[in-house]
Amino acid sequence: MTVTRSDAIEQLMALARDSEQRAFASHALEFLTANTELRGPQQSVWGIGDERLTLFHETSDEEERAEAAAALGWQKRRWEAGFGWISGPVEHGGRGLSSEFDRLYRQIESAFEIPDMSPLRIGIGTVGPVVTAVGTPEQISKYVVPIYRGESVACQLFSEPAAGSDLAGVRTRAVRDGDDWRLNGQKVWTSNAQFADIGLALVRTDPDAPKHRGITMFLVPMTAPGIDVRPLRQITGGASFTEVFLDDVVVSDRLRVGEVGGGWRVTTQALAGERKAVGDRTHEITDRAIAMLAELATRSGRFDDPQVRQDFARIYSRLRIARFQQHRIQQIPDDRLSGAERAIDKLLVSTNLRLLGELAAEILGPRFVVNTGEWGTFNWNKWLMGALGYRIAGGTEEILKTMLAERVLMLPKEPK
Known part of the structure; x- marks a missing residue:
């Protein structure tokens, strides 16, 4: 049985649970149908086309940058239509709606042909939410809003060669220097670092404190002097991850996210968003x-x-x-x-x-x-x-x- 366009729209509208969600869904469909097309039937014909069995990107650096540009372009359209930051605070340009509306929009949008939004996933799903929850109004306005406005790509500087998933064991150091901090160390398995504008970095600020209490979170401009980003070749042949070296990188104390020594609380909030993204996608x-x-x-x-x-x-x-x-x-x-x-x-x-x-x-x-x-x-x-x-x-x-x-x-x- 062939599903017509009107049938598909009706099925998408049926995802809304009440009158408020139906009004929201109607607005979302109006935006999507005016700017893109419904996906065709997702049927694979055996022996034809790409098998799509790679779980991580196998694209070149040039291709990844092009994907990032396309994702930013679509995010700008979302923002202009009121769907760029659905659950974000109204005072910063968001709509102030509950996460249910965010989820409803994603369900509806998944039925349409849109660019691959993977380059923005870390910023939208991890960095943006945690800085909004813990950061200052200045940090939100200057670094978070551009992520949702489609003007900035963010990355996550957490894992290290000697710490791995034991994030409380990080060794990258930050030493206070007046109103600034000097960061030295190495991060690994970082996605998007080669074209990111801002990174969320977990570093050790007190080597003598218990390991969960001596760490602090910072926003780090990825164009700052002393940052060296190098690709990591995967076992599958691709290079979608990088290692990031920080050599005496100067970061203002205004870019500290949360309290000095309070980085573990910020980390647990960020990890919740990261694990959600791993499961959802x-x-x-x-x-x-x-x-x-x-x-x-x-x-x-x-x-x-x-x-x-x-x-x-x-x-x-x-x-x-x-x-x-x-x-x-x-x-x-x-x-x-x-x-x-x-x-x-x-x-x-x-x-x-x-x-x-x-x-x-x-x-x-x-x-x-x-x-x-x-x-x-x-x-x-x-x-x-x-x-x-x-x-x-x-x-x-x-x-x-x-x-x-x-x-x-x-x-x-x-x-x-």
Whole structure:
């Protein structure tokens, strides 16, 4: 049965729950239909086109910069139409609506052809919200509003080579110098740093304090003297991450986010947004992947194998559970989330990505590691290697499991 344009619009309007949301949805649809087109049916024809089995960007620096420019252009249109910062404070140009309206807009917009907004995800989903919650009015006006206005790209300077997901173990130092701070150290696995305008940096300001109390958060202009951004080559061949070296970078105390020594509180708020992004953006990818695996198993004659059928059923069930978990979280107001919910969501996603890749390897056998040129086979190798990265992104699995064990299950703490 063919779904007409009017049918699609009616289905999108049905997402609204009350009269206020219906008015909002109507305005959103008016903006979207005037500026872009509805997506066509998302059907993949076996053997045609890109398999889309890479989990991280494999584009060149030039292509990534072009994607960032397109994302900024669309964000400017959103802002001008009143959809750039739906839940943002009215005094800073936002609409002051609840997160439910933000979620409703994203659901509606996902049915339309828009640029890839990945280059802005960290700014909109992590940096913007945490600086708005903890920062000064000047910081919000000068550094956050441009993110939502489509004028600025932000990155996150958290992870370090010697600390990884143990963010309280950061070694990048900030030393007070009058009204300024001098930052020295190295950050790693940073997305967007090569074209970012501003970075949110976690640094150690008191080496003698307990490690969770001696750290502070700063906004760092990425064009400041002393910043060196270098690409990191991934195991899959791409270079979508960078390492950032800070060599005596001078940052004004006006760019300190929160209290001196209060960086851990800011960090936990930022991580909640990062883990939400990791979970939200992968469910559509896994839905497509399980459908491809079903087709692959059928074409390979492997669905006759009871073990393959059992593994397929297990992964399919896990994907449904992960989706239901996400829907449950979306019904809880952000201020009532403890952080554990996002950690669980992230763990479900990263494990499912790995299991999908392992099932592909089981179905394919030698074709998983030898590139025969056959469509829908060897590129699963990139999927499984990319899944390794998701075990780290948003918090390493072991760190999150320890956190859940100690703070949710109340098990004895890990010996120090």
